Amino acid sequence: MQNEVKPSVLTLENQSRLTLTGVERVDAFSEREIRLRVGGKKVRIEGSKLKVLSFSEGSGNFAAAGVIDCIRFLQGVKGGFFR
Numbered sequence: 001m002q003n004e005v006k007p008s009v010l011t012l013e014n015q016s017r018l019t020l021t022g023v024e025r026v027d028a029f030s031e032r033e034i035r036l037r038v039g040g041k042k043v044r045i046e047g048s049k050l051k052v053l054s055f056s057e058g059s060g061n062f063a064a065a066g067v068i069d070c071i072r073f074l075q076g077v078k079g080g081f082f083r
């Protein structure tokens with residue numbers, strides 16, 4: 001089904017390793033920011049020395065490491081990531 005929303009679980013270990021299930025896609029990533037789409041919502045992970053460790057589009061499993069300072073879930077934002 002095209003519009004089926006996968007359940008998601010977020011785990012943050014010692015503010016340095018993040019795992020997330022239900023990820024639909026990775027929109028962008030750098031050492032300071034990772035942008036994802038989860039359950040139709042945009043997710044922004046902010047920090048430093050960020051690295052995407054793994055992502056499986058089929059299963060929706062995602063993992064990242066670095067210094068994670070902030071995780072934001074954005075809903076209903078039109079016209080791009082930043083409004």
